[in-house]
Amino acid sequence: MNLEKVIFGFFIVLAATLNFGFFVGDLSNPEHHDIYELFAAIVVNLIATVLKFGDRTQIGAVHLSTSLVADLQLIAAAMVWGYGAHVVGTGMTPDITAKVVSLSGGALFANVVSVIILIAETIMQRR
Amino acid sequence: MTPATHHSTLFLAMRRLRAPLITLITIFAISVLGLTLAPGVDGRPMSFFHAFYFISYTATTIGFGEIPFEFSNEQRLWATICIYMAVIGWAYTIGSLFALLQDHTFQNAVATERFARQVKRIHEPFYLVCGYGETGRLVCKALDRLGERAVVVERSPDKAGEQELHGYVTDMPCLAADASLPETLRFAGLTSRHCRGVLALTDDDNTNLAVAISARLLAPKLPVLCRAGSTEIAANMASFGTRYIINPYAKFAEYLALALHAPNTYHLLTWLTGLPGTTIERHRDPPRGKWVLCGYGDFGKVIVEAFDRESVPVTIIDREAPDGHGHRVVKGDGTGASTLERANIHLAVGIVASTGNDFDNLSIAVTARELNPNLFVILRMNAYANHALFDAFESDVTVVPSEIIGHECLAVLTTPLLEPFLQEIATKDDAWSAELVEQLTGRFGWTVPAVWSVRLNLRRAPALYRHLMRNSGSVRLADLLKNPHDRAISLEAAVLYLRRDDDDHIIRPSGDEVIRPGDRLLMVGLPAAKRDFALTVTNGHTLDYVLTGADRPGGWVWEWLAERRRRAADTA
Numbered sequence: 001m002n003l004e005k006v007i008f009g010f011f012i013v014l015a016a017t018l019n020f021g022f023f024v025g026d027l028s029n030p031e032h033h034d035i036y037e038l039f040a041a042i043v044v045n046l047i048a049t050v051l052k053f054g055d056r057t058q059i060g061a062v063h064l065s066t067s068l069v070a071d072l073q074l075i076a077a078a079m080v081w082g083y084g085a086h087v088v089g090t091g092m093t094p095d096i097t098a099k100v101v102s103l104s105g106g107a108l109f110a111n112v113v114s115v116i117i118l119i120a121e122t123i124m125q126r127r
Numbered sequence: 128m129t130p131a132t133h134h135s136t137l138f139l140a141m142r143r144l145r146a147p148l149i150t151l152i153t154i155f156a157i158s159v160l161g162l163t164l165a166p167g168v169d170g171r172p173m174s175f176f177h178a179f180y181f182i183s184y185t186a187t188t189i190g191f192g193e194i195p196f197e198f199s200n201e202q203r204l205w206a207t208i209c210i211y212m213a214v215i216g217w218a219y220t221i222g223s224l225f226a227l228l229q230d231h232t233f234q235n236a237v238a239t240e241r242f243a244r245q246v247k248r249i250h251e252p253f254y255l256v257c258g259y260g261e262t263g264r265l266v267c268k269a270l271d272r273l274g275e276r277a278v279v280v281e282r283s284p285d286k287a288g289e290q291e292l293h294g295y296v297t298d299m300p301c302l303a304a305d306a307s308l309p310e311t312l313r314f315a316g317l318t319s320r321h322c323r324g325v326l327a328l329t330d331d332d333n334t335n336l337a338v339a340i341s342a343r344l345l346a347p348k349l350p351v352l353c354r355a356g357s358t359e360i361a362a363n364m365a366s367f368g369t370r371y372i373i374n375p376y377a378k379f380a381e382y383l384a385l386a387l388h389a390p391n392t393y394h395l396l397t398w399l400t401g402l403p404g405t406t407i408e409r410h411r412d413p414p415r416g417k418w419v420l421c422g423y424g425d426f427g428k429v430i431v432e433a434f435d436r437e438s439v440p441v442t443i444i445d446r447e448a449p450d451g452h453g454h455r456v457v458k459g460d461g462t463g464a465s466t467l468e469r470a471n472i473h474l475a476v477g478i479v480a481s482t483g484n485d486f487d488n489l490s491i492a493v494t495a496r497e498l499n500p501n502l503f504v505i506l507r508m509n510a511y512a513n514h515a516l517f518d519a520f521e522s523d524v525t526v527v528p529s530e531i532i533g534h535e536c537l538a539v540l541t542t543p544l545l546e547p548f549l550q551e552i553a554t555k556d557d558a559w560s561a562e563l564v565e566q567l568t569g570r571f572g573w574t575v576p577a578v579w580s581v582r583l584n585l586r587r588a589p590a591l592y593r594h595l596m597r598n599s600g601s602v603r604l605a606d607l608l609k610n611p612h613d614r615a616i617s618l619e620a621a622v623l624y625l626r627r628d629d630d631d632h633i634i635r636p637s638g639d640e641v642i643r644p645g646d647r648l649l650m651v652g653l654p655a656a657k658r659d660f661a662l663t664v665t666n667g668h669t670l671d672y673v674l675t676g677a678d679r680p681g682g683w684v685w686e687w688l689a690e691r692r693r694r695a696a697d698t699a
Contacts, residue, residue, distance in 0.1 A: 036163075053138075056138050081175075085176060
């Protein structure tokens, strides 16, 4: 067992699960989507991205790109939330909530791809 | 020093900065999270938006104060912790970044990548020079003066750094790496379609051999010039088809032999292959008679062989000379007068100081000249740094290996037709050369002339080529050699050699020779004549003027007007 691999897998899967946790629920109901979960998803996603830095293989490159997509989507979601909560000042209306959650849904898809690549890589190695 | 197996410096940087970046993200996350939990003055905690804003300006030490509301004591407590965590995080990250920038491997990778990029951006022909020692420097300087571009690979970082200080007109990318690695050569543009030739000029024979082999396999069509210090290496290089192998000592021995039996051919050769812009000093010709040679090493051996071929008697002075060469050997040190006297220096006509030590050589020459002032002195210079001493001594011939190689390289590279021509003149007798030298130096002086080859094809001589295709057999050589500014004056240039596509060749073609498309000419003349000739063969109007004397107006409108005027004149 390789500790590096454990940490690597842990962060990738955690990023996906947190993302899923935030995404799941009624699309426009703010009560179903906890903002702390979004925060955790962003932080874990960023860490997962940095962990993927520096791998020059083809699979490593795809890994990194999926993570970058997820980061982009989640940060966009956070910005929409900040806009709704502070700039417009209306708080989490169903409209804003739907936007935030659907953006995080896009990130979830990228995270799922990331997990699939992780599994594929593991199967490929057969060790 | 491997030239960046990690090709992309960005990836290297990212891998090295992984830990500091994760630390920073974690510290930010913890700080923001804590701030969204700590109750404010009104009992409600900050939102994520405000928390992230506060941490962003606090962690980066910008510090706007407590925004948007006064902080509660709980919040201040947490903010204090955050500040110290952030400082540690930034210190760690910035420290790692600077360590990375100072790192030798990283700097190497950056330099290699910049070099590869520079080479890739060269969109004109260039030469790849391996080794920036005395020879490399000489060749680069001359290439620069000729307006050719070069790419340099040098193993020693000191010498490579020196290159930037020499102030070349053109930008000359330089990499400090081992040229014997094929990867280095690939970075340096060996496989680029703009690469015109490879020069292996390092002082290490094995590196030169490696360069020759790499070039032979990776870019088989490129001409490769190799410096070789020993005959074994030269034979090895020749075995896989290296076209030009330059052994400076063998080359000098060849010249010496030539100077002994055909001084005029030798003069012609030095005049044609000198460095452009320098003046050839006419020293006296080496006399035939008894010679003395001090130091029977690599150089001494080839010189003795050359003397043997010319059947000139020679006495060898060496500390331990092996026999088997059939010459008288005086054991001892040539620097002492007694040894020289034992070798009958007062009866000799010339002396060759050929030891591997410059000061010994000078000492030998000074002592010998005191004993016999009329001696013809040939001095071997090992390190160019001592050239001031050699200049002061005024020997008859100073053998500088780097110069010999440099001249040879330039002659071969810039004028490919020169080599076959030189081989031809070596077979002619001395009287023939004497006449040619007389004629050429009478016209152009003893300053090294411009020597160039022209191929009369569509690319190099478009105007002439088109003219020849339209009216074949109409242009004689003499028609072309006129000044494009005033055709009554003939061009200060001469054609030495003409090579036809069907392997036919003419040495010193006469002015009545009819030229055909595809001919190749070896020309010699003043630098201005080179430019004028290029203008004649590339510009249609100039060519018309030179051939017919008619000054054609350019452009459709003027052509049409001129045509009308001519017709009007005809009918009138």
